[in-house]
Amino acid sequence: MCSAALDRSNIQFDSDGIPRQKRSAPVCSTCGGANVEPDYAAPLCGPCRESLAARPIPIGILIAAGVVVICMLCAFVQFPKALRVGIAYDRAQRFEAAGNYVNAEKNYQQVVTAYPDSTDTLAHLGLAAYHAGDYDVAADAFNKIGQNELDNDVADQVNAAITDLNNKAAAQQDPNAPASGAPATNAPATNGAGSDAPASN
Amino acid sequence: MWFILGWIVSIVTFPGVIVHELAHQLFCRLARVAVFDVCYWRFGNPAGYVVHETPRTAYQSILISIGPFIVNTVVGGLIAAPSALPVLQFNSGTPLDYLLIWLGVSIAMHAFPSTGDAKSIWQSVMSKPGFSMAKVIAAPIVGLIYIGALGSMFWLDLFYGIGVAFLIPKLLIAIFS
Numbered sequence: 001m002c003s004a005a006l007d008r009s010n011i012q013f014d015s016d017g018i019p020r021q022k023r024s025a026p027v028c029s030t031c032g033g034a035n036v037e038p039d040y041a042a043p044l045c046g047p048c049r050e051s052l053a054a055r056p057i058p059i060g061i062l063i064a065a066g067v068v069v070i071c072m073l074c075a076f077v078q079f080p081k082a083l084r085v086g087i088a089y090d091r092a093q094r095f096e097a098a099g100n101y102v103n104a105e106k107n108y109q110q111v112v113t114a115y116p117d118s119t120d121t122l123a124h125l126g127l128a129a130y131h132a133g134d135y136d137v138a139a140d141a142f143n144k145i146g147q148n149e150l151d152n153d154v155a156d157q158v159n160a161a162i163t164d165l166n167n168k169a170a171a172q173q174d175p176n177a178p179a180s181g182a183p184a185t186n187a188p189a190t191n192g193a194g195s196d197a198p199a200s201n
Numbered sequence: 202m203w204f205i206l207g208w209i210v211s212i213v214t215f216p217g218v219i220v221h222e223l224a225h226q227l228f229c230r231l232a233r234v235a236v237f238d239v240c241y242w243r244f245g246n247p248a249g250y251v252v253h254e255t256p257r258t259a260y261q262s263i264l265i266s267i268g269p270f271i272v273n274t275v276v277g278g279l280i281a282a283p284s285a286l287p288v289l290q291f292n293s294g295t296p297l298d299y300l301l302i303w304l305g306v307s308i309a310m311h312a313f314p315s316t317g318d319a320k321s322i323w324q325s326v327m328s329k330p331g332f333s334m335a336k337v338i339a340a341p342i343v344g345l346i347y348i349g350a351l352g353s354m355f356w357l358d359l360f361y362g363i364g365v366a367f368l369i370p371k372l373l374i375a376i377f378s
Contacts, residue, residue, distance in 0.1 A: 039257050040254065040255075040257055041254055041255035042235055042254035042255070044235055044254070048235075049233065049235050050233070052235035052236055052237065052254075053229060053230050053232075053233050053234055053235055053236060054230055055226065055230075055236045055239065057223070057226070058241070061219060061223065061241050064216070064219055065219075065220075065223060068216065068220065068276065068280075068304070068308070071280050071300075071301055071304050072276065072279055072280055074297065074301065075279055075280045075281075075282070075283045075284065075301055075305075076279070076283075078283040078284065078301075079279075079282070079283040081283075082282075082283040082284070082286045082287065082370065083283075083286075083370070083373060083374065083377065085286065085291075086286045086290065086370060086373075086374040086378075087374050087377055087378040089290065089291075090374050090375070090378040091378050094378075111291070115287060115291040115293035116293075117291075117292070117293050118290075118291035118292055118293050119292065120291070120292070121291060
C-alpha cells in the first residue's frame with residue numbers, strides 16, 4: 001500500500017519475483033507483519049495467533065451452550081435427591097434379601113416418598129411391611145399398586161400377602177372364627193388374589 | 202439405509218456435535234493454537250469440524266484431539282445421570298427427566314474423537330524423528346480412537362452415551378451405599 005516509499009534498488013529478487021529477503025524472513029500470513037513466531041507450522045505473529053486462538057463463538061452457539069449449562073444446573077439440583085433415593089433403594093434391597101424387613105421398610109418408605117408412583121417399590125414396601133408385621137402400611141402400599149404390572153415373582157408374593165392379609169382381616173371381623181393374633185385392621189380392598197390383585201407381565 | 206439412519210441420529214443428537222466442536226475450540230484456545238475455521242453443526246460428514254494450525258507440541262495435539270472426549274463424557278454424564286434413576290429404576294420420570302436424558306446421551310455419544318483427530322495426533326507426534334514419551338502415549342490413543350471409530354459403525358458411540366448416562370449413577374450408588 002505504501003509502495004511509493006519503497007526503494008527497490010537494494011532489494012534482490014528471485015526468478016519468481018519474490019524478494020529474497022522475504023524468503024529468509026517469513027511474514028505473518030494474516031497481517032503481513034514481520035514478527036512471525038518461531039516453532040509453529042503456520043507463519044503467524046503473536047497478536048494474530050492470539051486473535052485466531054480466541055476466535056469468537058457465534059451468538060447462536062453461545063445461546064445453545066447457555067441452554068446446556070442451564071440443563072446442567074437443573075441436573076445438579078436433582079442429583080442429591082436422586083443419589084439419596086438410589087442409595088436408599090439399594091440398601092432396602094439388601095436389607096430385604098437379608099430378612100431385615102424393618103430396615104428394608106424404612107428405606108423403601110424413603111423411596112416411595114420421593115417417587116410415589118414407583119410400582120415396583122410400592123410392591124417391595126408392601127412386602128417388607130407385611131413381613132415386618134406392619135400390616136397397615138402393607139395394605140396401603142398394595143392398594144396403591146392397583147392394576148399396574150409387576151414381575152411374575154413379585155406379583156406372586158404380593159398376591160399371597162394380600163390373600164393372607166384378607167384372611168386375617170376376615171378372621172378379626174368374625175367373632176366366631178379362631179383368633180389369628182394378627183392386628184390386620186386395614187386390609188387391602190381386594191378380595192383375595194382376585195380382581196384388584198396386581199397384574200404380572 | 203444406514204446412511205439415512207446416521208443422518209437422523211446426527212440430527213437428533215445435534216447438541217453433542219456442538220459440544221464436541223466447542224470443546225475442540227476451547228482446547229485450541231487453552232493451547233494457544235490458531236483456529237482457521239469452525240463448523241459447529243451441518244448436514245454432512247463430518248457433522249462438524251474445527252480447522253486449526255498444527256500445534257507446537259505433541260501434547261497440545263493430544264489435548265486438542267481428546268479434549269472433546271473428556272468434556273462430552275463429563276457434561277453428558279452430569280446432565281443425564283440424575284434423571285436416569287427415576288426413569289429406569291422407579292418408572293417415575295417427568296418430562297424434564299426425559300429431556301435431560303436425551304441431552305445427556307446426545308452429548309456423551311459424541312465424545313469419541315474422530316479419525317481426523319487420530320490423524321492429527323499421528324502427524325503431529327510421528328513427524329518428529331527419534332524416540333519420545335509423546336509417541337508412547339499417542340500410539341495407544343490413536344489405536345483406541347480407530348477402534349472407537351470402527352465400533353461407531355455398530356453404534357458403539359450410542360451405547361457409550363447410554364452407558365455414561367445410566368452406569369454412572371449405578372456406580373455412584375454402589376460406592377456410597
